[in-house]
Amino acid sequence: MKTLKINDKESHYFDISETERIEDFPYSLRVLLESLIRQKNDKNIDQAYIQAIKDYLKREVGQETVFLPSRVVLQDFTGVPAIVDLAAMRDAMLKLGKNPELINPEIPVDLVIDHSVQVDFQGNEQAFLLNSKKEFERNRERYEFLKWAEQSFDNFRVVPPATGIIHQVNIEYLSEVISEKDGLLYPDSVFGTDSHTTMINALGVLGWGVGGIEAEAVMLGEPSSLTVPEVVGVRLIGKLGVFATATDLALTVTKILRDEKVVGKFVEFFGEGLKNLSLADRATIANMAPEYGATCGYFPIDNETLKYLRATNRSEEIVARVDAYAKANKLFYDDSYQPHYSKVIDINLEKVETRLSGPSRPQDMLELGDLSHNFEKFVEQQKN
Structure with missing residues (x-):
């Protein structure tokens, strides 16, 4: 645990900056890692769950871990x-x-x-x-x-x-x-x-x-x-x-x-x-x-x-x-x-x-110029 002074006020935090190759971890996984390290003792979190996050850099995804949001x-x-x-x-x-x-x-x-x-x-x-x-x-x-x-x-x-x-x-x-x-x-x-x-x-x-x-x-x-x-x-x-x-x-x-x-x-x-x-x-x-x-x-x-x-x-x-x-x-x-x-x-x-989407699903994306043709096609599908 380290001390951080902000505007003359001292606070503490669990430091992950010294984790080996921390810069290589995606930022989202750094949040998961900090959560596990911080709550390891209070929640009896197994060291294996922490190691599972660290093993990401070995391309070993799919291992079980846990997350307790704040x-x-x-x-x-x-x-x-x-x-x-x-x-x-x-x-x-x-x-x-x-x-x-x-x-x-x-x-x-x-x-x-x-x-x-x-x-x-x-x-x-x-x-x-x-x-x-x-x-x-x-x-x-x-x-x-x-x-x-x-x-x-x-x-x-x-x-x-x-x-x-x-x-x-x-x-x-x-x-x-x-x-x-x-x-x-x-x-x-x-x-x-x-x-x-x-x-x-x-x-x-x-x-x-x-x-x-x-x-x-x-x-x-x-x-x-x-x-x-x-x-x-x-x-x-x-x-x-x-x-x-x-x-x-x-x-x-x-x-x-x-x-x-x-x-x-x-x-x-x-x-x-x-x-x-x-x-x-x-x-x-x-x-x-x-x-x-x-x-x-x-x-x-x-x-x-x-x-x-x-x-x-x-x-x-x-x-x-x-x-x-x-x-x-x-x-x-x-x-x-x-x-x-x-x-x-x-x-x-x-x-x-500029894009349009639909008429029923957001992934059904089309350009503005294709609207007329797509609409006619959709109407025909509904008729059939």
Whole structure:
């Protein structure tokens, strides 16, 4: 463990910078490695799981390891059943004559209420208030339960309705990128009960979607099993043209990566084109990971990350922490050295053009000029 002084404040962290050939590891695997080393003693993590990550450089992927993210984010559709399960566990503890308050999430859990939102009123100044009132009438029992849960469980917060979509809230408010607890610094990482939790990877935060049972297990301190993945590097070249949008880029990336069959793999973006993508652009690409089949589409921490943290009103203390820690622990993007990837795919941003997708699948991409022919072909298929 090392000491890091940031603005006259001393904190501690588990150092991975001295790991043999650390620069050769993809940044996403460095986050996994740090998590295992930091929690090795507290969670009785087998040394073999740490070695499995290190063996990546020997091209020995597929070995079993574990991952315990630093927090969990739930949406209300899948999250409510998980919290009901915790409440049921408390009832069971009470029947056994034990202390029910022993049942608590071991890591921070945020539940964002967004999936129950419906629009009944529109086109007038009172629409927002009327919709909010209707929403509370419809969901009164659920909201009362969640309010009880927030007051009863430790490490559990509820983000109220009308705040925003879960992924927006996660990236704009909940994540600090580098967290601090009791003077210990560590990378933020997250599991979510929504497949598009992957959007958070745009911020340099490793995370992906899991099922409700897996989320519950992690909430209660149980590491999640996974095999060491192949990490596909996507080298970004140049910058987007004047008329190309983030959507055009996301559809292009989705088409290319689906053709490359990245299912079950980590995808990590790098290259000189990285600096030409705003964090909003990165979020669009990272959000599409379920569509191109990867576990995550990871963007390392860099100056764009710091810029975004300031733009979303994070404190200068948080920004300084992210900057200092990421650089000290080899998690800050270094364009002078390319990590070892299982495979490298080049994407020239300058060649991205206006694209359309569909009508039913995002990977069914076509150029604007082909729209008429494709539409007629689709209509004929439906007739037949």
